[in-house]
Amino acid sequence: MADTKVYRASTTAPVNIAVVKYWGKRDPKLNLPTNSSLSVTLSQADLRTLTTASCATSFAGDSLMLNGEQSDISGARTQACFRELRARRAALEAANTSLPKLSTMGLKLVSENNFPTAAGLASSAAGFAALVQAIANLYELPDTPAQLSIVARQGSGSACRSLFGGYVAWRMGDKEDGSDSMADLVAPASHWPNMRALILVVSAAKKGVSSTSGMQQTVATSGLFQQRIANIVPANMTAMEHAVKTRDFAKFAEVTMRESNSFHACCADTYPPIFYMNDISKAAIRAVESINAKAGKTIAAYTFDAGPNCVVYYLDEEAPTVLGAFSGVLGGVTGWKEGSAGVKSSVRLEDGIASVLKDGVSRVIMTSVGEGPLRTEEYLVDENGQPAKR
Numbered sequence: 001m002a003d004t005k006v007y008r009a010s011t012t013a014p015v016n017i018a019v020v021k022y023w024g025k026r027d028p029k030l031n032l033p034t035n036s037s038l039s040v041t042l043s044q045a046d047l048r049t050l051t052t053a054s055c056a057t058s059f060a061g062d063s064l065m066l067n068g069e070q071s072d073i074s075g076a077r078t079q080a081c082f083r084e085l086r087a088r089r090a091a092l093e094a095a096n097t098s099l100p101k102l103s104t105m106g107l108k109l110v111s112e113n114n115f116p117t118a119a120g121l122a123s124s125a126a127g128f129a130a131l132v133q134a135i136a137n138l139y140e141l142p143d144t145p146a147q148l149s150i151v152a153r154q155g156s157g158s159a160c161r162s163l164f165g166g167y168v169a170w171r172m173g174d175k176e177d178g179s180d181s182m183a184d185l186v187a188p189a190s191h192w193p194n195m196r197a198l199i200l201v202v203s204a205a206k207k208g209v210s211s212t213s214g215m216q217q218t219v220a221t222s223g224l225f226q227q228r229i230a231n232i233v234p235a236n237m238t239a240m241e242h243a244v245k246t247r248d249f250a251k252f253a254e255v256t257m258r259e260s261n262s263f264h265a266c267c268a269d270t271y272p273p274i275f276y277m278n279d280i281s282k283a284a285i286r287a288v289e290s291i292n293a294k295a296g297k298t299i300a301a302y303t304f305d306a307g308p309n310c311v312v313y314y315l316d317e318e319a320p321t322v323l324g325a326f327s328g329v330l331g332g333v334t335g336w337k338e339g340s341a342g343v344k345s346s347v348r349l350e351d352g353i354a355s356v357l358k359d360g361v362s363r364v365i366m367t368s369v370g371e372g373p374l375r376t377e378e379y380l381v382d383e384n385g386q387p388a389k390r
């Protein structure tokens, strides 16, 4: 009898924000990095991608709908993920002939972010992590998160780190086939649960130079970058892992800020130069410096990816001082959680910094360290294979 069933599985996957940055590919085809990196996985209560993977003999081909729109899946990266996951499923089917032949069916993926796509909020990381995990769930693959991270890495480098919660390293590896370039759990969220992140959304517009092309230009033209991958990053990886393991916030913060500065310095050293930070980003740096100076110790750390948004890491016990300093000037924008916009801080930001932030920050996102992908019974594809009504 023909198999008419629609098979489905769903997952959510988190965003991660690097504190030791991935910037540079040694093999663009396999998406192998020039250096290791380390990130904090952010809570899915605030930022997450929900993806349903489904398959059926009736599906004509593969498709992906993202936030209500059909997405192009013909790219080599997405195709690599599909191919790798199908091969793993096919091996299971070959070993056990009673399994339904899911590997031969068309895949229909439907995905939704709970945050603006391409706002520089690492949406490709959550997106590819969710895509890979959802298909792995659908295919009932026995692979560990580290093994799946090798597949997700081929979709988008930073995505490999979103297969784990907490504090996650991406070990660059040294094998030519990339089989040792994968994510590795440094510490679970529960190890240092009071880590918080305040995201200052400077622009929700699509970013200028994509990270994929920006990092290629840096590798090709920046002399400073050679110094970064040879010396700076290896030292920062060691220092950061130690800071996380010993919950040393001052060290964590210093390395985070130095890393962001080093990465953006390499962007400026790219020829022609690439600028991701703008005047509002620079005001956010000044604000964090001012908070730390007035507190008399390092209680906040800024970091920027390939866009102008600022992520400020701080510990929950310092929330009144850190949040209060920002909400004192940004209290009017959306995103503050219950009670946090009104807190009085001992730190008052200078008028010059305050007015730039006020004009340029459109919203804030308050979040914290969080868990890795979570399987869910919420489906974006119904039992008949149609996009679910929600």
Ligand code: DP6
Binding pocket: 017, 018, 020, 021, 022, 023, 031, 037, 124, 155, 156, 157, 158, 159, 211, 212, 213, 304, 305, 306
């Ligand atoms: C600045 O993972 O987006 O956010 O592998 O080409 O998809 P591709 O790049 P991507 O680069 C992220 C760069 C970064 C730093 C980081 O997340 O480590």
